[in-house]
Amino acid sequence: MKKSLISGLAFAGLLATTAPVQAADYAIDTKGAHAFVSFRVSHLGTSWLLGRFNKFDGDFSYDSANPDASVVNVEIDTTSVDSNHAERDKHIRGADFLDVSKYPTATFNSTSFKSNGNGTAKMTGDLTLHGVTKTITIDVSKVGEGEDPWGGYRAGFSGTTEIKMKDFGINYNLGPLSETVYMDLQVEGIRK
Template sequence: MKAQFKSIIAATALTLATTPLYAADYVIDTKGAHADIEFKISHLGISWLKGRFNTFDGNFSYDAANPNASKVNVNIDVTSLDSNHAERDKHLRGGDFLDTDEFPKASFVSTSFKDNGDGSATMMGDLTLRGITKPVTIDVSKVGEGEDPWGGYRAGFSGTTSFKLKDFGINYNLGPASETVYLELNVEGIRK
């Protein structure tokens, strides 16, 4: 019986030793305002119009030993658009642009993640905006990871991407200098 017990323990230990480690799951820390989604677009080729989405949530999986297995899922309340100008925000939420009455939500779901080995990566995914889904590429930089003062563990990343307004059915003519929207994403996640 003792030999059989030792065999079971040895088999269990061997199984645990050969079982691959899986990525940790994180929830994006929007409650602590440690994440943001900001945008900018050229204003007449003269300056930048900037804004943000104040309400969103999401999660991601990340393992430093296997970053290429990373996954991200983000949901955005498009009605929370804020460019610090109430009348402009009303226009941007209207039918000429985001049409938030018809499409109040946007989302991003990653499809692949390629680590470049230097703290940067390229993430591909599907962005859904105004009911239209298109692939986008996000240039990602790892900011850091580690224990927090409250007994948790966090990981943070930043990213940038851009897309053409017309790709998502926004045909309002702002002039040739204002056809592309640039997004900057800062994400801090708390490990579940």
């Protein structure tokens, strides 16, 4: 589950649409709590288990005139997984799932960005989770961009993707309805 979150954070920050900004580099605003990597997994087909990663960092490059040149890199601290339940989080951090003692970080590095021309895009990149690297695609939507009240400039994106835990070597059987992890990413970057 955490793996998908990580990838979700990275790709959301990169995506872009059309805005009057020159190519620029952005730091993902994790210190100001304006970026989130969250996930959900079906619980027995009757409800959703929700969680997030509290610690991650990354940056992206974005040019509204040429969004297809966007690049994003994200690193997630898998030990920071938080599902609002201490015992469950301990299990998720253990060998059945994230095995954080062996794999304390997850990373996402974009390899391509394809704008749809309507403020949405598909970002493809490599997600490394649980020691396994797989190519994933993130559906990205630009939220907006502009000057902030403190003299800076910001750009924000939302992203969604889904991953199969078994694709990353996580084989703990929670039933067929729980094999897929859905990731929701909210990324706000501050121009460097």
